[in-house]
Amino acid sequence: DTEVTQTPKHLVMGMTNKKSLKCEQHMGHRAMYWYKQKAKKPPELMFVYSYEKLSINESVPSRFSPECPNSSLLNLHLHALQPEDSALYLCASRTNFAGGYEQYFGPGTRLTVT
């Protein structure tokens, strides 16, 4: 299984809502990533988890709260978002074994904040 799944595919939320994005992989990868991507731009790294511990936070606003409950799951909790947070949110994973550099991406969640 070389798939990273993300749910939901689309999400529309108001600025006062609380919602969560979910990412799952069963490749045994121990590094997992959240990216934000605006239209016609490259992905921007938000968070990195390594062995279920947060290793990188790219100064992301606290209205985004990541969580890694186990080695297969990655969540992104959203609260009090702004319209400019509307974007495609991508999850990725990577093996921690030496020489394993490529990242496997999920299809993304298209988020619209109204």
Next chain:
Amino acid sequence: SQQGEEDPQALSIQEGENATMNCSYKTSINNLQWYRQNSGRGLVHLILIRSNEREKHSGRLRVTLDTSKKSSSLLITASRAADTASYFCATGLYGNNRLAFGKGNQVVVIP
């Protein structure tokens, strides 16, 4: 900060032609990767070239790496309509869990 940076040009080619994209970066790297992204979808890893390699092939893909010039190119031969996508290069640094993505190239293959 962005490491890889492709030439910011969109390519529009006829099916069957070759498509070439370039990428430059600023610091020493461990590897350089190319990814494809179809409209509004996730990225798909295409090919990885390590810093001690100069050229690599995978199917219709050919990637070159010139570490002295800090640049790479991706060639897609005999393009197909299904190759229409955005292509990103991304550099991996030593001892670093992250990739630095370039700006991306939009390729349109006209049937």
